[in-house]
Amino acid sequence: MAALKILVIPGSLRTGSFNARLAAAAVKELALLDADVTLISLADYPLPIYDGDFETSSGVPKPAVDLKRMIGAHHGVFIASPEYNSSVPPLLKNAIDWVSRVRDRNETFGQVFRERAFAIGAASDGKFGGLRVLMALRQILALGCGANVIPKQMALSFADEAFDEIGRLRDPADAELLRATLRQLIDAAQRMM
Ligand SMILES: Cc1cc2nc3c(=O)[nH]c(=O)nc-3n(C[C@H](O)[C@H](O)[C@H](O)COP(=O)(O)O)c2cc1C
Numbered sequence: 001m002a003a004l005k006i007l008v009i010p011g012s013l014r015t016g017s018f019n020a021r022l023a024a025a026a027v028k029e030l031a032l033l034d035a036d037v038t039l040i041s042l043a044d045y046p047l048p049i050y051d052g053d054f055e056t057s058s059g060v061p062k063p064a065v066d067l068k069r070m071i072g073a074h075h076g077v078f079i080a081s082p083e084y085n086s087s088v089p090p091l092l093k094n095a096i097d098w099v100s101r102v103r104d105r106n107e108t109f110g111q112v113f114r115e116r117a118f119a120i121g122a123a124s125d126g127k128f129g130g131l132r133v134l135m136a137l138r139q140i141l142a143l144g145c146g147a148n149v150i151p152k153q154m155a156l157s158f159a160d161e162a163f164d165e166i167g168r169l170r171d172p173a174d175a176e177l178l179r180a181t182l183r184q185l186i187d188a189a190q191r192m193m
Contacts, residue, residue, distance in 0.1 A: 003036040004189055006182075007074035011081035011092035013043050018123035018159035019080040022178075024167055026078050026121065026154075029182050040070060042095055049090070050097045064098035068112055071099065076117040076189030078182065080154075083124050083133035088140060100145055113145035117188035119181050121154030129157030150188050152181040 010023035030037045045063040071077060082089050103109055120137050122130025134153050141147040154177055156162055162169055169175040
């Protein structure tokens with residue numbers, strides 16, 4: 001069987017981002033689980049804030065098409081998102097909105113979301129570990145985009161103290177939750193291959 005390809009997307013560009021660290025920990029874990037992993041940065045997909053008039057006059061920007069095709073080249077996706085005011089930060093929401101507007105030839109809207117497995121994670125320095133953004137992101141992906149979002153999810157609280165100097169999760173319970181989430185992602189992605 002071809003290697004299972006998993007895409008990892010951190011939802012923050014901040015220097016020292018906890019979610020970028022969570023994404024990096026996920027990359028290591030996925031490699032141990034024998035997945036073929038790609039880590040991207042949304043900085044490489046610069047997009048204007050979605051505007052229907054812009055789309056009508058200029059079409060969907062190329063970075064959105066590129067991001068959609070990057071997602072489409074993988075069997076599963078892990079997104080690590082910050083929580084902003086109990087919801088999804090604009091960087092990530094805007095990227096999802098634009099990707100949802102891309103339709104390649106012979107495809108229906110949203111096909112790229114429906115045909116692969118998604119897992120979600122969040123890291124916050126607060127005690128809830130981004131649980132509210134996980135609910136919001138699940139709604140956007142599953143209800144809005146029709147994605148298959150697996151039930152397990154990774155909420156990392158007190159993220160400012162959660163990683164050691166080489167980026168490993170200090171608390172075995174956090175490490176186990178990440179591993180279990182990624183295992184379930186791999187299982188779901190394999191079933192959809
Ligand atoms: C506008 C804004 C709103 C925020 N709202 C929340 C929130 O609702 N819940 C929370 O746990 N943290 C909140 N935070 C703190 C972020 O979780 C924290 O800045 C985190 O480090 C961002 O993720 P990153 O490290 O991956 O960039 C907020 C931060 C900003 C800038």
